[in-house]
Amino acid sequence: MKATATGLICAACSDSTQFGIGAGTGAVASTYQCEFTGSGGEYFRIWIVNLLLSIITLGIYSPWAKVRKNRYFYRNTRVAGSSFDYHGNPGAILKGRIIAVLLIAALSLSKQFNPKLYVVVLLLVSLILPWMITRAFSFRLHNSSWRGIRMRFHGTVTGAYLMFLLYGFLTLITLGICFPLLYRQLRLFLVNNAAFGTTRSELTISSGDVFGVFIKTIFMSIGVGIVISIAMGFLMNLLFGSLSLKAGRPSQAMFVWIGIIAIAAYLLYRVIVQSFFRTRMTNLVWDHTRLGTIRFESHQRARDLASIIASNALLTFITLGFYWPWARVQLSKYYADTLLVYAPDGLNSFVADVESAVAAAGDEITEALDVDFGF
Amino acid sequence: MSTSVSDLFLEPVSGHYYDGRSSRAYNVTFGIRGGSCRISGEGIDKTIPLSDIILSEQLDKAYRILRFGDGSSCELPDSLQLSVIFEGSDLRDSFVNRLQRSWRWVIISLLLLSLVFFAGYKWGVPFAAEKLAYRLPFTALSMISQQALSTLDGRFMQPSKLAPERQTQLRERFAGIAFPQARNIPLKIEFRESAMLGANAFALPDGTIVFLDQLVQLAGNDDELVAVYAHEAGHVANRHSMRQLIQSSIVALALAAYLGDVSSLAGAMSGFLLQAKYSRDFERDADRYAATVLRTNGLSPRLLGSFLKKLEQAHNRRSGSKSDDGVFDYISSHPSTNERMKEIESLSKP
Numbered sequence: 001m002k003a004t005a006t007g008l009i010c011a012a013c014s015d016s017t018q019f020g021i022g023a024g025t026g027a028v029a030s031t032y033q034c035e036f037t038g039s040g041g042e043y044f045r046i047w048i049v050n051l052l053l054s055i056i057t058l059g060i061y062s063p064w065a066k067v068r069k070n071r072y073f074y075r076n077t078r079v080a081g082s083s084f085d086y087h088g089n090p091g092a093i094l095k096g097r098i099i100a101v102l103l104i105a106a107l108s109l110s111k112q113f114n115p116k117l118y119v120v121v122l123l124l125v126s127l128i129l130p131w132m133i134t135r136a137f138s139f140r141l142h143n144s145s146w147r148g149i150r151m152r153f154h155g156t157v158t159g160a161y162l163m164f165l166l167y168g169f170l171t172l173i174t175l176g177i178c179f180p181l182l183y184r185q186l187r188l189f190l191v192n193n194a195a196f197g198t199t200r201s202e203l204t205i206s207s208g209d210v211f212g213v214f215i216k217t218i219f220m221s222i223g224v225g226i227v228i229s230i231a232m233g234f235l236m237n238l239l240f241g242s243l244s245l246k247a248g249r250p251s252q253a254m255f256v257w258i259g260i261i262a263i264a265a266y267l268l269y270r271v272i273v274q275s276f277f278r279t280r281m282t283n284l285v286w287d288h289t290r291l292g293t294i295r296f297e298s299h300q301r302a303r304d305l306a307s308i309i310a311s312n313a314l315l316t317f318i319t320l321g322f323y324w325p326w327a328r329v330q331l332s333k334y335y336a337d338t339l340l341v342y343a344p345d346g347l348n349s350f351v352a353d354v355e356s357a358v359a360a361a362g363d364e365i366t367e368a369l370d371v372d373f374g375f
Numbered sequence: 376m377s378t379s380v381s382d383l384f385l386e387p388v389s390g391h392y393y394d395g396r397s398s399r400a401y402n403v404t405f406g407i408r409g410g411s412c413r414i415s416g417e418g419i420d421k422t423i424p425l426s427d428i429i430l431s432e433q434l435d436k437a438y439r440i441l442r443f444g445d446g447s448s449c450e451l452p453d454s455l456q457l458s459v460i461f462e463g464s465d466l467r468d469s470f471v472n473r474l475q476r477s478w479r480w481v482i483i484s485l486l487l488l489s490l491v492f493f494a495g496y497k498w499g500v501p502f503a504a505e506k507l508a509y510r511l512p513f514t515a516l517s518m519i520s521q522q523a524l525s526t527l528d529g530r531f532m533q534p535s536k537l538a539p540e541r542q543t544q545l546r547e548r549f550a551g552i553a554f555p556q557a558r559n560i561p562l563k564i565e566f567r568e569s570a571m572l573g574a575n576a577f578a579l580p581d582g583t584i585v586f587l588d589q590l591v592q593l594a595g596n597d598d599e600l601v602a603v604y605a606h607e608a609g610h611v612a613n614r615h616s617m618r619q620l621i622q623s624s625i626v627a628l629a630l631a632a633y634l635g636d637v638s639s640l641a642g643a644m645s646g647f648l649l650q651a652k653y654s655r656d657f658e659r660d661a662d663r664y665a666a667t668v669l670r671t672n673g674l675s676p677r678l679l680g681s682f683l684k685k686l687e688q689a690h691n692r693r694s695g696s697k698s699d700d701g702v703f704d705y706i707s708s709h710p711s712t713n714e715r716m717k718e719i720e721s722l723s724k725p
Contacts, residue, residue: 037435037437039436042434042435044481045475045476045478045481046475048481048485048488049474049475049480049484051484051488052484052488052491053471055488056487071431072434075431075438075440076434076437080400082391082393082400083437083438083440083450085431085440112519113515113518113519113522114518146398147391147398147399147400148394148398148442148446148448149395149397196398197398347398348397348398348399348400349397349398350397350398351397351398352397354396
């Protein structure tokens with residue numbers, strides 16, 4: 001349950017990078033292509049300095065690093081000639097990270113020393129998880145802007161609890177068959193509570209649509225699994241078939257090679273299946289999202305994403321991680337390149353939500369609770 | 376050295392102005408003169424003192440965003456031009472941003488980072504783990520050990536099939552072994568049977584040493600078992616398992632921070648490779664300890680080497696593979712038997 005929920009936050013966060021949206025300079029009906037102007041070389045320099053400072057400060061710098069990273073990706077994402085901006089306060093992120101590190105330490109220590117206490121801590125963590133998800137999403141959107149207008153998140157912690165209790169229970173008693181319903185509800189919770197200025201966004205996906213993606217993914221994964229297994233069998237036979245007959249006994253080296261090939265095949269399988277699911281789901285959600293009169297069209301393709309992820313993973317592995325900044329930039333570029341914004345009434349008529357900004361700043365409790373849990 | 380802001384000058388350039396209340400983009404020109412900037416166009420005409428500006432940092436292609444006190448803002452395409460103007464003034468880029476913009480500093484960072492990684496891995500982590508391991512109270516060691524033993528008992532090990540007299544005989548023999556230094560953790564001997572683990576023995580942090588039946592049967596004489604006992608006692612005395620646990624936790628954490636967003640599997644795999652070196656270092660350390668103990672008791676340190684050879688042959692028979700020393704040193708948790716025998720051999724000479 002815990003792992004599932006964390007997976008969902010990540011899925012939601014990856015979308016929110018491009019959330020929000022905007023307007024053209026003229027009030028003419030128009031279509032805008034989302035664009036990303038960052039480059040791998042430039043992000044590499046930011047990444048390496050961030051990494052060094054984070055390590056030599058034993059992690060204390062990492063919230064500042066996160067702000068720099070987010071600013072880089074936001075400010076390089078453009079719609080209709082205007083860029084996004086990120087305003088996260090590193091102090092709030094540091095607070096969130098300290099709490100998260102303490103929770104993780106409590107989890108792993110109790111797991112080592114006291115299994116009974118571990119169950120209690122695990123229960124406690126799953127209890128505050130909905131709160132953390134709501135906070136993380138709220139923090140992210142409140143600190144994102146486009147054309148000087150902030151985004152908002154109106155989801156309540158109560159709403160999150162109800163959703164997880166109700167749909168979590170349903171998922172549990174149906175042994176996971178109803179998981180797509182929980183997934184859909186989480187997407188609805190995130191998108192329908194999000195706003196750009198005073199304009200709320202709206203998601204209309206049916207349970208059938210969501211179940212469709214899950215079922216297609218299952219069939220896909222079976223098919224891909226069979227194909228990869230057969231291909232692996234052929235490869236093994238080609239490499240070791242004659243060898244093992246002659247030598248009689250398999251050598252240790254052979255076992256290691258078989259292990260490496262098996263891991264590579266499994267990773268390839270995972271990348272293909274995940275790319276299929278992610279592209280289908282991202283397209284479905286964007287295509288059914290409205291922001292006022294604005295519509296979106298996402299046309300990601302599984303084979304594009306899979307080849308980007310697979311080649312990036314290979315290069316990152318070969319370079320001991322140093323290729324990562326180029327990989328990250330390439331992914332953002334792909335996400336931007338596949339997103340279109342339709343604005344029949346232009347993008348000039350959004351109004352800032354001044355009221356909830358004042359409310360948030362005036363309330364000291366909200367201020368004290370300004371914590372970010374998004375990793 | 377700081378340039379006065381009143382000396383800054385910028386010919387008007389075109390950009391976008393946002394009033395902070397609506398998403399309308401105004402096409403404006405932006406110029407600087409006499410300590411303030413002027414924004415004009417499409418019905419906007421504002422003069423704002425430069426001290427009232429929050430300037431976003433320079434990036435290659437991203438627009439520069441200037442935020443004003445009243446919530447309005449400006450987006451200017453030419454990032455470099457502004458940097459040149461503001462260089463040396465209060466509005467120049469932050470120290471970190473200037474580091475990130477210079478390839479020279481980036482390469483220095485890269486070198487420093489490699490140095491920190493290397494030194495931390497080679498000396499920092501083992502040092503911290505050693506300090507920490509000796510500070511842990513005995514109750515913590517015993518809790519972890521009992522937890523581990525009951526897990527193993529449930530899944531991989533059964534009660535020993537050795538005759539009780541044989542067990543008592545071995546216990547008495549081990550109890551008679553003298554140690555060169557006083558031991559602060561008392562040793563406790565356990566016997567178990569395990570088809571899965573085969574001929575093996577291991578030590579837990581609280582001083583429990585577990586002998587598996589197949590290992591006892593493999594030994595030609597009890598002196599060889601004393602050698603194994605001395606080796607395991609070395610693991611206990613120098614708190615190897617605790618240190619290994621702490622070291623692998625630190626390595627796992629560091630890798631999660633570094634490779635975390637790449638892939639958790641890649642992190643786990645490299646963690647496994649990196650921890651193997653620590654484990655091999657501990658094995659060598661325990662071998663040296665065992666050699667001293669054996670000599671103290673009038674036994675030859677060669678006993679350990681010859682028994683290791685025997686163990687290796689037994690394991691190879693079981694897995695049906697031939698020995699492949701050398702290639703696997705780097706991924707193996709133990710040094711190769713040949714290497715260990717050579718080292719023990721050198722320790723045998725007085």
